[in-house]
Amino acid sequence: MNISWTTKSRALSLFDVFGRGALYFTQKYVTKRSVVELPAIPRPWKFHKANIAEFGSKNLIEFGAGKNLGQNLYISQPELRQHLVDLNPMLDLSLVNHVVTLLAEQYAFEALPAVQSLGDLEAKYAIKYDAPVDMTSTAFDDDSFDICISTNTLEHIPLVTLEAILRELRRVLKSAGIISAQIDYSDHYAHTDRSISKINYLRFSEQAWKRHNHKFFFQNRLRHSHYRKVFQDAGFEILREQAIKPSKRIPDDLDPDVLTGDDSDYCLAGLWVLRNC
């Protein structure tokens, strides 16, 4: 279904008023945006799995785990303990069990056990889920984790909060601990409106963008080189980075003030492997 992005923006201003519960209800039962389809195993799932294997990680944290835990089921293995936190308790066990079925039916995963409760999730998959937890300030001990994974979450976090999260990760990750992250740099309105470019939102000044940047659909619009600076300033070493180029023509009316001048400004996603040093 194609949804004009301006119509979606107007609808989202209603949720600014009615709240997150009303948004989740609409996504689940009206627009059905919560329903998972798995035409292929998503790139970040494979990326995180490869990084966990390469660095021999045993104790993982993810913040902003979302609703269906698809990637956590995919990377799950008996010797990997996963601790998932989220600012908002978004987990939906019916969606988790839907992914369990898809992995078994479409990808010949050994029949995975269904999950009835959070206790079940921990007992069967070594996945502990905690929400609400704000990743800017957690109760975890220093040096608790080998790796932090993050998928399509950082782009929703304001810069000052992102800096605070990175400070907290420096503390809770072991020395030489890893961050494995995919960041989606595309305009998320373009996910449901095929008539606009995937970086349409870069046409707007900071001021003009504010009226479309809603509470529950916040996008920071930071570009790949902005993130490089933020990660380095926070004290992380960049082990690997990849910016995914757009396949279509770049619009020529972008606002120069929201760009850095680097070619990677037009990229649609970034893959990062960072080391805590």
Ligand SMILES: C[S@@+](CC[C@H](N)C(=O)[O-])C[C@H]1O[C@@H](n2cnc3c(N)ncnc32)[C@H](O)[C@@H]1O
């Ligand atoms: C777009 S969703 C993540 C989607 C999920 N990673 C996936 O791949 O399906 C962004 C998530 O980040 C969470 N989040 C935002 N700020 C946070 C914070 N300070 N601490 C923990 N979670 C946060 C939100 O509650 C939300 O669940």
